[in-house]
Amino acid sequence: MNNRKAFTIVELLIVVTIIALLLGILLPSINMVRTKAKETAQKAQFATIDMALEAFKQDYGDYPPSGRFEGFSTTGLPYNGGQKLTEALLGWDLAGFHPKTVWRRDGLDASNDKYTYDPYRVDGTRTLTERKGPYLEAAKTPVFRLGTSSATANDGLYNSATNINFAAFNSTVPNYVICDVFGVKKLTDSNSTKTAGTPVLYYKADTSYKTFTCLPLKWPYSIYKYTDNIDLINLGILPKGIQSDGSNSHALAGNGGRNFCDAYKIVDTRVPIVSTGTSPGSWPNRPDTYLLISAGADHQFGTNDDILNF
Numbered sequence: 001m002n003n004r005k006a007f008t009i010v011e012l013l014i015v016v017t018i019i020a021l022l023l024g025i026l027l028p029s030i031n032m033v034r035t036k037a038k039e040t041a042q043k044a045q046f047a048t049i050d051m052a053l054e055a056f057k058q059d060y061g062d063y064p065p066s067g068r069f070e071g072f073s074t075t076g077l078p079y080n081g082g083q084k085l086t087e088a089l090l091g092w093d094l095a096g097f098h099p100k101t102v103w104r105r106d107g108l109d110a111s112n113d114k115y116t117y118d119p120y121r122v123d124g125t126r127t128l129t130e131r132k133g134p135y136l137e138a139a140k141t142p143v144f145r146l147g148t149s150s151a152t153a154n155d156g157l158y159n160s161a162t163n164i165n166f167a168a169f170n171s172t173v174p175n176y177v178i179c180d181v182f183g184v185k186k187l188t189d190s191n192s193t194k195t196a197g198t199p200v201l202y203y204k205a206d207t208s209y210k211t212f213t214c215l216p217l218k219w220p221y222s223i224y225k226y227t228d229n230i231d232l233i234n235l236g237i238l239p240k241g242i243q244s245d246g247s248n249s250h251a252l253a254g255n256g257g258r259n260f261c262d263a264y265k266i267v268d269t270r271v272p273i274v275s276t277g278t279s280p281g282s283w284p285n286r287p288d289t290y291l292l293i294s295a296g297a298d299h300q301f302g303t304n305d306d307i308l309n310f
Contacts, residue, residue: 035297039307041181042294045142046309049178049200049292052089052135056097059132063290064088065103066204066228078164079105081228082177083146085202089135090143094176096131105164105175136178144187144196145174146235155189157196158241164231177232180294180307185239198238198295201229207288223287237300250295252302286310 057063066081084103091097092107098117102110109116118126146164148156156174164175183195203224233253236242242249296305 038182038297039305042296042307045181046292046294046307048136049085049089050309053290055135056088056133060099063204064202066202066290067225068227068230070103077105078231079103080164080230080232081202081204082199082232083164083175085200086143086176086178089133089178090138090141090176091131091134092175094134094138094143095128096133097135098131100130142179142181142197143176144179144194145176145189146199147174149174155187157185157187157199157238158235160241164235180296182294182297182299184299196238198299198301199232201232201291201293201301203228203291203293205287205289205291224291233301237295250301252300 053063064084064087066084068078068080069076070079070084083105087101087103088097092101100109100117107117108114117130118128145156146158148154148159151159157177157179177199179197180200182197184198185196186193187196205223206225207223230253233250234242236248237250240248290309292309293301294307295301296303296307298305
């Protein structure tokens with residue numbers, strides 16, 4: 001005779017309920033631990049970039065520029081701080097920084113020439129002997145191309161980044177940006193798949209100014225210029241970017257910025273800043289160097305989980 005007793009439906013429901021309750025308690029804690037680990041990794045990445053920028057400054061006497069149109073440009077093409085950060089530390093085409101750069105996103109020199117930087121040999125190869133760096137270890141740096149190589153490719157952060165993505169030599173040479181560690185979009189390149197994060201924003205401090213001001217007519221007089229990365233911000237939140245209806249934009253764009261002066265919106269949120277009116281706000285923590293911003297775990301600039309380099 002078989003005397004084994006099976007679980008009753010009530011007992012099974014009780015067990016399932018207990019498991020569900022335990023998962024409900026544990027999952028938020030697990031997610032919090034994962035987020036904290038990512039935040040720690042992001043701060044470590046910024047520390048590495050800090051060291052690389054100090055090495056760059058030692059070689060060239062100053063940090064890289066971050067102005068949207070700063071440097072030589074006859075084309076009027078915006079070239080954002082995050083892009084210039086990548087050029088300085090890895091090279092415009094990831095082949096090392098060229099000391100003769102005039103900071104153009106198309107990679108050309110002041111004469112619209114591509115041969116001054118990297119002269120071609122008779123065999124058609126480029127001479128890269130003048131290149132410096134890279135100041136970051138390329139293999140360990142999360143650097144990705146801004147736009148895709150074609151309409152059907154999945155090798156770039158944004159499907160439509162033509163406003164700030166430019167190829168000088170041919171259509172296969174893109175602009176690159178260093179991304180944060182909060183992976184959000186899977187990209188496929190050379191038969192390998194990697195998860196890319198949101199581009200890191202870079203703002204060089206203007207040391208001639210010591211306060212923030214919210215006067216719209218005085219936008220050039222801010223320590224950090226909101227416009228330095230506006231084109232990157234306006235590409236929208238990954239993985240989708242800006243939609244056809246204009247949705248999916250960053251809180252840092254437009255008038256949605258949190259705790260930012262409406263005219264600039266770039267400041268350490270731990271420092272009190274006058275949000276409206278004409279009175280100047282407080283000094284940022286590092287008004288003599290630069291500001292790095294990661295969008296954090298929510299991949300959105302201008303929210304509470306943004307991570308700064310100080």
